[in-house]
Amino acid sequence: MDINALNVLSYEEFVNIFGNVVEKCPIITAAVWSKRPFVNLSALEAAINEFIDALPESGKEGILRCHPDLAGRDLQRGTLTQESREEQARAGLDALESAEASRVARLNEEYKERFGFPFVICARMNDKASILRQLSERCQNERAAERARGIEEVKKICRLRLYGLVLTDAPNKL
Template identity: 55%
Template sequence: MDMETVNSMDFGEFVEVFGNVVERCPLVAAAVWSQRPFSDPADLERQFFAFIDALPQSGKEGVLRCHPDLAGRELQRGTLTAESQREQSGAGLTSLGAAERLRLTELNAQYRARFGFPFVLAARLSDRAAVPRELARRLLCPPELELRTALEEVKKIGHLRLADLLGADPAKL
């Protein structure tokens, strides 16, 4: 999709297309729409990330709370967004054994109890063996650092999703 098409979208169409760039946060896309016209895909991405960066801490935590646990209940129930389903599947999280699933469930619960939001990781850039290791490592981080790290993961996910929507090479976006 070219930028002329993106810039010509009405509000509803823009939110429908870009509403899940940030997991279950169509409000972000709604706010970004008002920044049109976008000069190029990188400008569009900058607007998404600038909105996130400008949020107060409670808003940033809210963005994180919109994400599902990796290999969690939503995956088991089949209620993930299509994007999350593809991402978790690509990382091998849909084919975990019972022991692996139990380990992730325990780590996810510890993480959520410690930080107040779910563990967020760009699953497309990871694999099933790396996820529990990274989760265990990040459980040891100070809360302020972990908030920043989790938001950087949201941006990695958003970057990849924007590249998909625009039919662009993520390395060139």
């Protein structure tokens, strides 16, 4: 889909295609539709990031809390969004050994207990070993730093989903 096609989408089409570039936050996609036309895909990405950055800290935490645990209950139950399922599977998180799975579950709980939001990482830019290492390390951070770090990861996930949709899948969803 080229940028001209994107710019003439109705808000319903736009949200239908791009509504989950930020996990379970279609409000963000729906909001930036107000900013069209976009000169290119980077401009759309920038509008999303700007919207996120303008949110109060509670709103940024709200975004993080809309994310599932990595290798968590939603993966086991099959209730992940399609995007998350694919991302977690590519990183090998759907095939953890029993000891690894227990360790991840324990660290996820520790992280959530400490910060009040889940560990968010761009799974597609990391492999399993790197994800497990960072989960362990980031549990030691300060809360404000970790909130900012989580939001950075949200933006990376968003970018990959956005480019993926525009460059490959979107025509099929139209």
